[in-house]
Amino acid sequence: MTTIGFLGFGEAASYLAEGLGLAGGTGMLTYDIAQDASPLIRERAARTGTTVVDGPVELARAADVVVSAVVCTQAGAAVDSILDGVSAGMFVLDINSVSPGVKARNAEFVEARGASYVDVAVMSNASADFARLPMLIAGPRAAEAAGLFAPAQPRMTVVSDVPGEAARIKMFRSAFVKGLEALSLEAMMACYPSGVHEKVLASFEETFGQYSFPELVKHLIERHAVHGARRGDELVQVGDSLREVGVEPIMASAGAKRMHWDVERGLQAGFQGGDDPDWIDVLEKLDELRRAEA
């Protein structure tokens, strides 16, 4: 029987334990830094049939697989705390939402012990059906690790054998999702007092509803290559419009700065006259500008 040790027993880990527990056939342990202070941890453990152990090293020694599910600022410290218990042949799955660089660093420490590190990126919000959320995984033995969770029928997709590559897709997707959330807050805060919030959304949908999201992103990048200077200037006007209704234009000012970055470096000069360019040609040119800066 595979024994899974949960390092951190918050919502995500306890939902995962619940899925595994219901399926049966897996031993489950946990250590959570808050287990003495918070009765919630022991309640969750009791409910899911998970045994609470006394420390992180003990957890790692007793487990075939450690699942690190802590708060994201502690993802590095969490892996450090188990290292003395990590041995050859075992797995460490890191499901924390951290940068590819942090995951690559954690992988290095785990692999130095002869164990296999698996970068797991949960691609949806935590929910009671956590074990069934789509996850991207990356690492040299990622497919094998996914097999250990088979009883809970996880939706794990191997994207690479290099730890950090799953985190990369998640983080860059989050740049969109959370960025759009911030944009939505700012624009709707500005609209609401004059009651134009529904009108503005309807107007957006009328013009851009024809595009899927990927198509819209490509279209905007292609338009930017030709009209970036004017569009950046308009964001300055947008910023003034937000200030007029008492909303600090945090996103609008950042957007103007983002656009002016490539305008000042001459991106648009290469794309004047003729049809809108292909977005890949624009990305190639942007990458040249980025590399020249580095």
Place this chain on the structure above:
Amino acid sequence: MTTIGFLGFGEAASYLAEGLGLAGGTGMLTYDIAQDASPLIRERAARTGTTVVDGPVELARAADVVVSAVVCTQAGAAVDSILDGVSAGMFVLDINSVSPGVKARNAEFVEARGASYVDVAVMSNASADFARLPMLIAGPRAAEAAGLFAPAQPRMTVVSDVPGEAARIKMFRSAFVKGLEALSLEAMMACYPSGVHEKVLASFEETFGQYSFPELVKHLIERHAVHGARRGDELVQVGDSLREVGVEPIMASAGAKRMHWDVERGLQAGFQGGDDPDWIDVLEKLDELRRAEA
């Protein structure tokens, strides 16, 4: 016959003149600050059957309707330059992309002369079929002004009798469109070097393609009211991930700041436990926080 005077004869104005000229029945004049330096202005005038006059006051004196179509930083100065020629009963249409405040200010000056100011917001990119682009218009005699352009079959929609209200919808929509453009640049610049650009877009579409854009905005605002603190922290991780590939996280940092603004003011405290709230309740609470700040 109605005489229309174009103040500024760039792409937008000349396309509009072309549409009116083809329809016939309208006299057309123009004054452009660059008409002596740039042969392009006189070429456009000749092509569209528009007479070039010597100054802005002369233009206003000879026209029943002045259409101001200059670069957006000059929208105020443009109106100032014609005032001595503006008289009771005539119209001034301001199609520049400027804030509601600038349009309200321009309206005040024009109306002090007994003329009617019309705030025109062009809701799509300039194109050769300019006269047929969707436009929102606002002002006390906006509907009447639209009638003067009838020969070109314009798609003008009156949204308010208060100048600035058309600009408001346009500017707040631009907060989204141009903000999303800036987000797209930043995220795709980060993705491109490791080749995950298509994967990230596909992953977004898989999770969020089920929503129309207005639904997605509402959903993100509702989720933010509950999970804003965690989502803001994740944007800090996103920022680190961008830095790791040499992209300055301008939008990601702004997004974190935008989210932390309401987190620090306690937005989320009111929405814990229970189902996700309705987005209007979230906007109401955000407006309270905004007013408390003002």
